[in-house]
Amino acid sequence: xxxxxxxxxxxxxxxxxxxxxxxxxPTTPDERMRRAIAAAEAELVALYAATRVxxxxxxxxxxxxxxxxxxxxAAIGSSGRVAPAVRPTSAPPAGxxxxxxxxxxxxxxxTDPPVAADPEAALRVLRAAERTAAEARLRDCxxxxxxxxxxxxxxxxxxxxxxxVLLPTAP
Amino acid sequence: xxxxxxxxxxxxxxxxxxxxYGVVGPYAAEHDQPTVSSAYDAHRFRRDMITELVRxxxxxxxxxxxxxxxxxxxxxxxxxxxxxxxxxxxxxxxxADLVAESAHSELxxxxxxxxxxxxxxxARWTGRTSPxxxxxxxxx
Numbered sequence: 001x002x003x004x005x006x007x008x009x010x011x012x013x014x015x016x017x018x019x020x021x022x023x024x025x026p027t028t029p030d031e032r033m034r035r036a037i038a039a040a041e042a043e044l045v046a047l048y049a050a051t052r053v054x055x056x057x058x059x060x061x062x063x064x065x066x067x068x069x070x071x072x073x074a075a076i077g078s079s080g081r082v083a084p085a086v087r088p089t090s091a092p093p094a095g096x097x098x099x100x101x102x103x104x105x106x107x108x109x110x111t112d113p114p115v116a117a118d119p120e121a122a123l124r125v126l127r128a129a130e131r132t133a134a135e136a137r138l139r140d141c142x143x144x145x146x147x148x149x150x151x152x153x154x155x156x157x158x159x160x161x162x163x164x165v166l167l168p169t170a171p
Numbered sequence: 172x173x174x175x176x177x178x179x180x181x182x183x184x185x186x187x188x189x190x191x192y193g194v195v196g197p198y199a200a201e202h203d204q205p206t207v208s209s210a211y212d213a214h215r216f217r218r219d220m221i222t223e224l225v226r227x228x229x230x231x232x233x234x235x236x237x238x239x240x241x242x243x244x245x246x247x248x249x250x251x252x253x254x255x256x257x258x259x260x261x262x263x264x265x266x267a268d269l270v271a272e273s274a275h276s277e278l279x280x281x282x283x284x285x286x287x288x289x290x291x292x293x294a295r296w297t298g299r300t301s302p303x304x305x306x307x308x309x310x311x
Contacts (some may be wrong), residue, residue, distance in 0.1 A: 057226065068302040075303060082300060141283045142276050151271040154283035155303040158290035162300035165291050 017126075030145050034076050037140060039155065040133060041073040043113075047096035047129060050112035055119050057171060065163050072156045130164035133157075173303065176287035177265075177272040179233045181282075184265045185218035186235035191258045191307070194241055198251035217285055221267050260308050263289045267305030309310050 048066035052059045116122045137157035144150035172180075192211040199207045219223050266275040266286035273279035290304035301309045 068300075071302040109298050138280075138283055138287060142280055145240065147271045147274070150279060150283075152303070152306065153285050154270040154279075155267055155306040157283065158267075158287045158304040159300060159302050161287045161291045162294035162304060163215075166294050166298065166300060 016168055030149055037076050038073050040068045044069045047113050051115050051122050054115040126166045127167050130160045134160035175228055175236045177269040181265045182221045182270050183233050185214050186264045186288050188214040188240050188258045194245050195255045204299035234285035238289045250295050259289050263305035
């Protein structure tokens, strides 16, 4: 193993920190931050869902990243208004069952964020949104009182920074 | 774990990364060389920064080992990328620990930014990320 004992010992998987108090009244700064981050993540989910509708050719990869944002919401502990995870509708798993076909299909609504018709422009918007979100979470992390929440928020920032480099260029 | 323990763990991890990129470099593909070079510089920069932070706490910074065991043979561009990705993914865990141990805002900012940069470069090498790098790294 490369890196010696410290590297290995720290590499075990842990439970996401601070996933609790989903319905508590946000009275403390940390609670208000949880709510604000959950709202920001829900906006990202809506942006991805809207982009999938306009660009079904990107649906598979976009659904993966969208699911990351759902997981951020769940981890931050204010996940009450976030819909269940979706599967890409354009690429059903082999041998897909009735259960799979029951997964939600995104339907455009009047409140969806506007999406560029050009796929590269749409992807550019998503990359920028991930980068902006990562920087915002980094700033949030500095204001957390609970160290476990700070770690979680920093990890969300890291996940969004990684998403920004993983989003593909247009096919 | 104390702040000092977390700093020392990160320092040991950065030493391993600096060594590891020395293994990666000669085998990395031509088009990967700029990434190797910037990652190598980033690890050396953070290694020196963390060393100073440990000294500032009147402690002895952990030294690098003369050599590190590499978990699989690195003999082509693909295995070089794989090792680089593994190094970065492991380091995210150490920086996440340091964020949790950073009461001081400057240290928290530095460690959170390092976590972000490390997750980003891990994603470049591996083509994947987990939703919460450092807390719940990609499986395998």
